[in-house]
Amino acid sequence: MSDITKLSLNxxxxxxxxxKLSSTEITNSFIERSEKSKKLNTYVTDNFxxxxxxxxxxxxxxxxxxxxxxxxxxxxxxxxxxxxRTTAGSNILNNFIxxxxxxxxxxxxxxxxxxxxxxxxxxxxxxxxxxxxxxGNVQNPIGENLVPGGSSGGSSAALAANLTPVTIGTDxxxxxxxxxxxTGTVGLKPxxxxxxxxxxxxFASSLDQAGPMSQNVKxxxxxxxxxxxxxxxxxxxxxxxxxxxxxxxxxxxxxxxxGIPNExxxxxxxxxxxxxxxxxxxxxxxxxxEIVDISLPNTKYALPTYYIVAPAxxxxxxxxxxxxxxxxxxxxxxxxxxxxxxxxxxxxxxVKRRIxxxxxxxxxxxxxAYYLKAQKVRQLIxxxxxxxxxxxDAILTPSTPSSAFKIGEKTDDPVSMYLNDIFTVxxxxxxxxxISIPTGIDNKGFPLGLQIIGKPFDEQTILNIAxxxxxxxxxxxxxxxxWM
Amino acid sequence: MTIDLKTVKHISKLARISTxxxxxxxxxxxxxxxxxxxxxxxxxxxxxxxxxxxxxDTKLRLREDKFEANNIRDKILKNSPDENKDYFVVPKVxx
Numbered sequence: 094m095s096d097i098t099k100l101s102l103n104x105x106x107x108x109x110x111x112x113k114l115s116s117t118e119i120t121n122s123f124i125e126r127s128e129k130s131k132k133l134n135t136y137v138t139d140n141f142x143x144x145x146x147x148x149x150x151x152x153x154x155x156x157x158x159x160x161x162x163x164x165x166x167x168x169x170x171x172x173x174x175x176x177x178r179t180t181a182g183s184n185i186l187n188n189f190i191x192x193x194x195x196x197x198x199x200x201x202x203x204x205x206x207x208x209x210x211x212x213x214x215x216x217x218x219x220x221x222x223x224x225x226x227x228x229g230n231v232q233n234p235i236g237e238n239l240v241p242g243g244s245s246g247g248s249s250a251a252l253a254a255n256l257t258p259v260t261i262g263t264d265x266x267x268x269x270x271x272x273x274x275x276t277g278t279v280g281l282k283p284x285x286x287x288x289x290x291x292x293x294x295x296f297a298s299s300l301d302q303a304g305p306m307s308q309n310v311k312x313x314x315x316x317x318x319x320x321x322x323x324x325x326x327x328x329x330x331x332x333x334x335x336x337x338x339x340x341x342x343x344x345x346x347x348x349x350x351x352g353i354p355n356e357x358x359x360x361x362x363x364x365x366x367x368x369x370x371x372x373x374x375x376x377x378x379x380x381x382x383e384i385v386d387i388s389l390p391n392t393k394y395a396l397p398t399y400y401i402v403a404p405a406x407x408x409x410x411x412x413x414x415x416x417x418x419x420x421x422x423x424x425x426x427x428x429x430x431x432x433x434x435x436x437x438x439x440x441x442x443x444v445k446r447r448i449x450x451x452x453x454x455x456x457x458x459x460x461x462a463y464y465l466k467a468q469k470v471r472q473l474i475x476x477x478x479x480x481x482x483x484x485x486d487a488i489l490t491p492s493t494p495s496s497a498f499k500i501g502e503k504t505d506d507p508v509s510m511y512l513n514d515i516f517t518v519x520x521x522x523x524x525x526x527x528i529s530i531p532t533g534i535d536n537k538g539f540p541l542g543l544q545i546i547g548k549p550f551d552e553q554t555i556l557n558i559a560x561x562x563x564x565x566x567x568x569x570x571x572x573x574x575x576w577m
Numbered sequence: 578m579t580i581d582l583k584t585v586k587h588i589s590k591l592a593r594i595s596t597x598x599x600x601x602x603x604x605x606x607x608x609x610x611x612x613x614x615x616x617x618x619x620x621x622x623x624x625x626x627x628x629x630x631x632x633x634d635t636k637l638r639l640r641e642d643k644f645e646a647n648n649i650r651d652k653i654l655k656n657s658p659d660e661n662k663d664y665f666v667v668p669k670v671x672x
Contacts, residue, residue: 192652286633299632325640329633397615408592415593418665422658428670433595445594446607449585452592453608463615468628470618475629507607508614524632 097122098255102312116148116163132576135251139210147207159205167257170211173292181294182216182226185439195292213247221513225443239497242272249276259307267517270529274492274542277531277570285524286331289324297406310560314338336553344561347381352485356392380561389477395519401467408451475523492529492542531568
């Protein structure tokens with residue numbers, strides 16, 4: 094078979110089960126292509142030799158009943174992997190080798206998947222372009238010197254470049270859906286509490302969720318089925334009855350009501366995005382679903398709320414990096430001096446900025462004015478969604494306010510970088526599931542995505558809507574292998 | 578409101594991040610533009626709104642107090658920046 098790396102996850106599984114391909118052949122193909130794609134800078138740490146050894150073991154005694162039989166998969170470098178370096182894109186974790194495995198990745202290995210390597214990401218997942226990574230920029234395979242989105246930018250680029258058949262990312266404010274949109278791929282953020290946070294390097298604990306990224310909706314459904322499960326090790330994991338996302342996937346969405354929120358028509362939104370949205374609306378109607386105009390009046394307060402809540406939680410979570418037990422240490426004259434130098438040299442500029450914002454909004458005298466205020470507005474944003482979900486089954490919006498931008502274009506202006514997440518952040522604040530699917534291209538030929546937002550725990554409905562739309566959109570990524 | 582140099586230095590101290598004059602100036606600029614953006618929230622009357630403290634509507638679960646991780650002591654100590662096979666090592670804290 095000539096183009097193994099172009100096969101979807103479901104196609105690879107079919108070929109393995111039919112014995113047309115072995116795990117070793119597949120793993121070798123992805124490794125070879127990854128080796129030729131170093132220019133994209135997607136891998137922080139590869140696990141190639143271990144992956145080949147694992148593939149050989151699988152092939153000797155293949156268990157075809159597993160959901161991911163012998164499938165090599167690279168993951169975002171935010172998931173702790175037992176014995177394999179985990180950096181979170183940061184200098185402060187440059188040499189950290191976890192003695193334990195994250196629940197989400199363990200679930201994948203338990204179903205027969207093989208770790209191919211750890212993928213680049215914004216430092217501690219703080220960024221929308223993968224430019225804050227200590228390990229450098231990632232190139233978007235769509236075109237030279239374009240960002241792949243972020244924070245799961247190594248994941249989106251590796252996926253779009255066929256260096257991994259699927260991948261997992263994490264999404265705190267859009268970090269799965271925005272890079273998916275920028276690379277013409279599918280990215281799903283599950284309902285808060287669906288996928289365990291155990292073993293994921295924490296950014297903002299009330300917002301972080303892991304989720305699948307894939308070439309198509311069917312692959313996303315299968316991977317979600319593997320990673321979404323109740324876990325005692327995460328105190329916010331929720332024990333609800335999960336669907337069999339892949340086998341229950343259907344393109345019958347007749348009679349569903351899909352909301353179109355007026356407030357997402359933001360000022361200055363390019364006409365191309367508006368047109369893309371209209372196309373999506375027509376496709377939904379074609380599928381037999383009903384379009385309903387809705388209002389989410391507090392939408393414009395979502396980003397300001399996010400930039401209080403997320404840094405506040407980050408400043409607490411990142412307090413653990415003090416150079417004592419693990420990670421980078423800079424020597425100091427005394428203990429306090431060591432802490433201060435370690436954190437100053439170990440963290441990058443964006444991470445420090447957010448730690449300081451968080452420290453400020455939580456500090457004595459400002460807590461009520463900022464943090465408490467943000468928690469109250471977060472309540473209003475959630476209530477907006479609760480209200481509309483009395484009338485609609487899901488919501489359709491653009492995924493991002495633009496297509497992929499040039500490397501360096503927005504690094505000097507934090508606020509303009511933050512605006513990337515304007516359509517994705519409300520979903521995290523309300524704890525909802527959301528999926529971005531590639532829908533079209535802009536006048537530069539760069540992919541654009543649409544986002545479908547669901548009710549809590551109703552991943553199945555958004556997958557079904559995405560699946561129905563995908564059939565009609567028939568999006569094909571135009572990737573030329575320019576980096577080879 | 579604006580965040581001045583003194584405030585930046587104060588919060589840097591609280592966050593245990595050392596910062597020099599030049600960096601503090603840059604940070605003050607960045608933080609001011611971010612807080613200008615954040616201050617849109619003041620338009621909203623939230624007097625009677627309950628703060629949302631947890632998105633997952635679940636009670637914290639109790640579990641038996643037992644450990645599951647076995648024999649990872651050496652692996653943990655191996656990650657420690659100052660090499661020592663028995664303890665974590667830090668600069669002298671007691672004179």
